[in-house]
Amino acid sequence: MARTFTLVQLRYFIEIARLENMRAAATSLNVSQSTLSSALSQLEHDLGAQLFLRLPNRALKLSEDGKRLVAGARILLEDAETLQTSLSGHDDQLSGKLRVGIFAPLAPFIAPRLLGNFRVRYPKIELQFVEGEQQQVLEALGKGECEIALMYDLGVGAEFSMESVDRLGAHIIVGENHRLAERKKPISLSELVEEPLVLLDQVHSREYFLKLFSSLDLEPNVAYWVSGYETVRSYVAMGLGYSILNRRMPHNLTYTGSAVVPLSIAEPVIPISVVVAHVKEVPMTRKARVFAELAREILNDG
Structure with a gap:
């Protein structure tokens, strides 16, 4: 016997999967929690599959069947929208x-x-x-x-x-009054390694920047671990150290009103x-x- 389900059930399911919480999904969809719960139960019954794992804190986690349904449901709902507009005489x-x-x-x-x-x-x-x-x-x-x-x-x-x-390369930034601010030639990291480094402290990014030093057998003097990109630039602009970043700004001003100076790195850098x-x-x-x-x-x- 063929399994049956409705587009409404799929829309409800997608929103529950996104928020992982029945109450939050009900609020987002502007339906009652009981309506949403009933629709999900019916969908699981119709498909013969458990779509979510119920956690003790009332959160929901997609099961393996649920993960597979997310993929197909998105495409099916998009196809349904396209079909509806074509049948109603509107553009596609x-x-x-x-x-x-x-x-x-x-x-x-x-x-x-x-x-x-x-x-x-x-x-x-x-x-x-x-x-x-x-x-x-x-x-x-x-x-x-x-x-x-x-x-x-x-x-x-x-x-x-x-x-x-x-693809983004890496570059050094220093404050306007830094001793190397007027340097036109690329700067070797060895020239800065003893100075305080303001490190962009985000998972994976920090490992990338630190690897630039370790690949040259250098150990930087990390003085500040800062999670915000603009905060890093502001620290440098105020003369608290230098930093290494990837994305070059269209201007050198920071939130402090002071500017940073971008400098090229002499060593080859993996982008x-x-x-x-x-x-x-x-x-x-x-x-x-x-x-x-x-x-x-x-x-x-x-």
Whole structure:
């Protein structure tokens, strides 16, 4: 006997999977918790599968069957939206929501440009960014909170597929009054190794920067471990040390009103790739694919 289910049940299921909490999903969908619970129970009955593991704190975690259903449900719902618009005589533009994870230090540079261009090309798609640190974005991908993500290629596991859309080298920044601020030639890291380093303290990023030193048998004098990108720049601008970053700003001013000076590194530096990532087992919808294509186009144009 064929299994039956409804599109409404699938929409409810996707939102529960995203939030991992029945009450939060009910609030988001503007339905009662009992309605949502009943729809989920019926869906599990119709499919003959347990879609969630019920945790003691009332949170929900996708089962293996649930993870597989997320992949197919997104594509099925997108196809249903396309079919509905074609039958009603409207254009067949892509529509609906698309949640994209983005690594927080990249967001100020990339998100506004992507959002502006995306709204012009695909006005019927509601694009939402889920911003966080590298590990948080990976967790959001794994939980289905976002469909794809724009992030660095650092620490990305084998369960994710990646496509490079940009490459970033590393550079030194010093304050305007630093002894090397006027230097025109590239600076060797050995010239700075004894000075206080303001390290961008984010998982994977910090390992990348520290490896630049260890690969040269150097040990930096880490004076400050700072998690915020702009905070790092402000520390340096105030003369508290130097730092190494990847993304060059279009200007050198910081929130303090003082400026930093970017300097090239003399030693060869392995660049970081900015990638579009998604869970291997979850095929991308057409909305996600057009976003990936736009990201590649915008970032390659600089």
